[in-house]
Amino acid sequence: MSVHSTSPQFKDNAHAALHDVQLQRALSNVRVGFIEKRAKAAGKLPEFEALRDSARDIKDHVLAHLDLYLEAYIAKVEASGGIVHFARDAAEARAIVTDICREKGARTVTKGKSMISEEIGLNDHLAAAGIEPVETDLGEYIIQLRHETPSHIIAPAVHVNASQVEEDFRRAHTHLDAARDLSEPVNLLTEARGVLRERFLAADVGITGANFLVAETGTSIIVTNEGNGDLTQILPKTHVVLASIEKLVPTLEDASQLLRVLARSATGQELSVYTTFTTGPRRPEDPDGPESYHVVLIDNGRSSMLGTEFEEMLRCIRCGACMNHCPVYHAVGGHAYGWVYPGPMGAVLTPSLIGVDKGGHLPNASTFCGRCESVCPVRIPLPKLMRHWREREFERHLSPATVRSGIAAWAFFARRPALYRLATRVSMNLLAFAGRRKGGTKGRFAWLPFAGGWTEHRDFPAPQGGTFQERFARERAGRSGETGATAPASSRAA
Amino acid sequence: MSTARDEILASIRRSLGVTGRERPRRTVVEERIARAPAGVVPARGAVSGRARIELFVAQAEAALATVSEVDTPDAVPAAIAGWLRAHNLAATLRMGADPRLAAMPWSETPLAVDEGPSDGSDLNAVSHAEAGVAETGTCVLVSGPGNPSTLNFLPDNHIIVVDASTVTGDYESAWARLRERFGKGVMPRTVNWVTGPSRSADIEQTMFLGAHGPRRLHIVVVGGRESASAS
Numbered sequence: 073m074s075v076h077s078t079s080p081q082f083k084d085n086a087h088a089a090l091h092d093v094q095l096q097r098a099l100s101n102v103r104v105g106f107i108e109k110r111a112k113a114a115g116k117l118p119e120f121e122a123l124r125d126s127a128r129d130i131k132d133h134v135l136a137h138l139d140l141y142l143e144a145y146i147a148k149v150e151a152s153g154g155i156v157h158f159a160r161d162a163a164e165a166r167a168i169v170t171d172i173c174r175e176k177g178a179r180t181v182t183k184g185k186s187m188i189s190e191e192i193g194l195n196d197h198l199a200a201a202g203i204e205p206v207e208t209d210l211g212e213y214i215i216q217l218r219h220e221t222p223s224h225i226i227a228p229a230v231h232v233n234a235s236q237v238e239e240d241f242r243r244a245h246t247h248l249d250a251a252r253d254l255s256e257p258v259n260l261l262t263e264a265r266g267v268l269r270e271r272f273l274a275a276d277v278g279i280t281g282a283n284f285l286v287a288e289t290g291t292s293i294i295v296t297n298e299g300n301g302d303l304t305q306i307l308p309k310t311h312v313v314l315a316s317i318e319k320l321v322p323t324l325e326d327a328s329q330l331l332r333v334l335a336r337s338a339t340g341q342e343l344s345v346y347t348t349f350t351t352g353p354r355r356p357e358d359p360d361g362p363e364s365y366h367v368v369l370i371d372n373g374r375s376s377m378l379g380t381e382f383e384e385m386l387r388c389i390r391c392g393a394c395m396n397h398c399p400v401y402h403a404v405g406g407h408a409y410g411w412v413y414p415g416p417m418g419a420v421l422t423p424s425l426i427g428v429d430k431g432g433h434l435p436n437a438s439t440f441c442g443r444c445e446s447v448c449p450v451r452i453p454l455p456k457l458m459r460h461w462r463e464r465e466f467e468r469h470l471s472p473a474t475v476r477s478g479i480a481a482w483a484f485f486a487r488r489p490a491l492y493r494l495a496t497r498v499s500m501n502l503l504a505f506a507g508r509r510k511g512g513t514k515g516r517f518a519w520l521p522f523a524g525g526w527t528e529h530r531d532f533p534a535p536q537g538g539t540f541q542e543r544f545a546r547e548r549a550g551r552s553g554e555t556g557a558t559a560p561a562s563s564r565a566a
Numbered sequence: 567m568s569t570a571r572d573e574i575l576a577s578i579r580r581s582l583g584v585t586g587r588e589r590p591r592r593t594v595v596e597e598r599i600a601r602a603p604a605g606v607v608p609a610r611g612a613v614s615g616r617a618r619i620e621l622f623v624a625q626a627e628a629a630l631a632t633v634s635e636v637d638t639p640d641a642v643p644a645a646i647a648g649w650l651r652a653h654n655l656a657a658t659l660r661m662g663a664d665p666r667l668a669a670m671p672w673s674e675t676p677l678a679v680d681e682g683p684s685d686g687s688d689l690n691a692v693s694h695a696e697a698g699v700a701e702t703g704t705c706v707l708v709s710g711p712g713n714p715s716t717l718n719f720l721p722d723n724h725i726i727v728v729d730a731s732t733v734t735g736d737y738e739s740a741w742a743r744l745r746e747r748f749g750k751g752v753m754p755r756t757v758n759w760v761t762g763p764s765r766s767a768d769i770e771q772t773m774f775l776g777a778h779g780p781r782r783l784h785i786v787v788v789g790g791r792e793s794a795s796a797s
């Protein structure tokens with residue numbers, strides 16, 4: 073456990089999010105832009121679907137041989153003059169980074185966007201040790217000023233509107249002219265560029281994540297559009313790479329396969345602006361670059377996901393497509409998920425990493441529409457994995473009481489078919505009757521007992537009377553001409 | 567004493583049900599790294615001669631770079647001076663010690679040229695690419711005294727010279743070129759793939775150029791107009 077989680081309160085978080093006007097305005101940017109751009113990029117590359125298969129296969133191959141690829145990678149990093157550290161959990165990872173910073177006498181560290189850094193809660197820890205962390209990705213910088221966590225894995229400040237950024241900048245950049253014009257978003261970008269340029273040049277240590285690690289060469293790869301990750305790693309004397317162990321790929325060719333699907337799935341670009349392959353510290357003849365290069369390989373729960381039904385989640389390349397296409401994410405945004413990883417990938421990963429007792433409600437935040445799986449570049453069966461968590465949650469008696477009693481009641485009747493038929497017939501007719509009487513629209517419920525979570529935000533269609541079994545019996549009788557099963561003459565609402 | 571490294575590897579092996587000593591597994595991994603199979607390579611890049619250069623230019627422009635073409639290395643300084651003038655930019659230029667750049671006639675232009683890495687105060691810099699990749703209009707740059715990495719990111723305007731004979735159709739062919747120069751499994755400190763100028767869409771998902779890196783990227787392709795006959 074690292075960053076404080078509010079995942080157990082998903083329902084309350086979601087409720088608040090639905091009534092947050094600023095958030096709902098900001099989320100409208102997700103609902104259209106990302107989806108269109110990805111579809112266009114995928115459509116322009118005839119090999120896109122074949123590349124998704126290839127990407128999936130590469131990741132599966134690596135996971136099945138992860139111990140050996142790690143060994144090969146470590147040997148190559150060391151051969152190129154880099155230092156590899158190992159962290160079993162978040163606390164170890166934080167301690168390793170803090171020790172490196174202390175050893176270098178670091179006062180400030182610049183940071184490229186890194187989800188694993190969020191996962192291990194690095195910033196608060198550094199600050200507590202008297203080392204100032206400065207996020208340099210524009211989105212991350214904005215949320216750092218706001219003391220928030222990212223609400224999206226590739227667009228961390230997607231929940232914030234420009235007017236809010238203006239307020240944050242005026243509050244934080246007090247050394248600048250108070251009368252300056254920040255009404256245009258481009259002025260906000262220019263201001264951040266200027267402020268952060270000084271931080272880049274003054275930083276003692278630069279910390280980045282890694283999109284991929286290459287076993288063939290001992291290389292770490294980062295992908296950015298801003299160039300902040302590069303300034304973070306080439307200007308300070310020390311470069312620290314934080315990477316979870318599943319980032320390994322065998323070769324530069326394999327990395328290229330994954331790069332072909334990453335940007336297209338994420339932002340709809342054919343390739344991000346800067347794709348940077350880094351191997352070891354600066355060479356004796358190099359005029360720039362860091363003098364030391366550290367990689368912190370972090371497990372934090374991954375090794376025990378291998379060999380389980382959740383292993384496939386370790387294929388994730390953090391593109392964000394699943395949340396960009398998720399109706400639940402569109403409605404509530406990323407913070408409602410309560411921890412670092414939102415959307416469908418977060419709903420699967422969070423319970424794995426922080427425990428089903430804390431993250432176990434998240435897999436319920438799904439309509440099972442399947443859009444996430446249909447766009448995932450590494451073909452992770454996200455709905456299936458969410459279903460696995462629901463089953464586990466139920467087995468462990470962690471489901472909400474209403475769900476449990478409902479299923480228990482169903483189990484009672486399921487073992488007693490005659491009783492079940494009678495009960496459903498009675499209740500269907502009752503519901504059909506009630507549906508005609510209650511609520512404004514004919515045939516719809518504005519409220520249902522035990523289903524307040526549903527009817528609070530939408531009506532529930534009222535049954536038209538009759539049960540499935542009745543209809544099945546009737547239709548079978550009609551087809552075969554038999555009259556064995558009588559079709560009760562239930563009232564048929566128009 | 568068991569270290570974190572040993573424990574993580576042991577945990578992976580426990581989950582996978584392996585010891586790590588199985589010969590067939592080790593062979594699979596060694597061979598894959600040695601052979602580096604290509605996988606799916608888009609047909610888009612499978613063009614040569616002028617068509618490949620045109621694809622490179624079109625893709626670079628789609629990524630919001632600007633491109634000009636000259637026939638010989640001698641024509642590069644004038645092309646860069648002209649581009650800077652046309653955009654009302656200062657007549658200054660920083661570059662590394664790349665012998666290909668050093669051989670160009672800079673003194674025939676009004677440009678004030680400085681050599682070495684950037685400290686952040688430069689407006690303009692030029693680098694010589696190791697290769698270009700047509701499939702996405704990407705320039706491949708390698709770090710070293712020839713082309714310091716800081717030049718790719720700190721100046722406001724970045725100019726990259728690409729020799730048309732080094733433009734490949736796809737990433738795989740670009741890796742082959744690099745392996746020829748550095749050896750299999752060996753990399754320079756940094757390889758930068760640059761595809762267009764710096765940008766950010768972090769404020770309301772609206773894209774603006776010049777986030778932290780260069781606001782403008784200009785590419786000068788050398789000798790691409792002859793390549794229809796040359797290759």
Ligand code: SF4
Binds near residue numbers: 388389417447
């Ligand atoms: S689960 Fe798939 S779609 Fe979602 S972030 Fe990971 S790779 Fe992308």
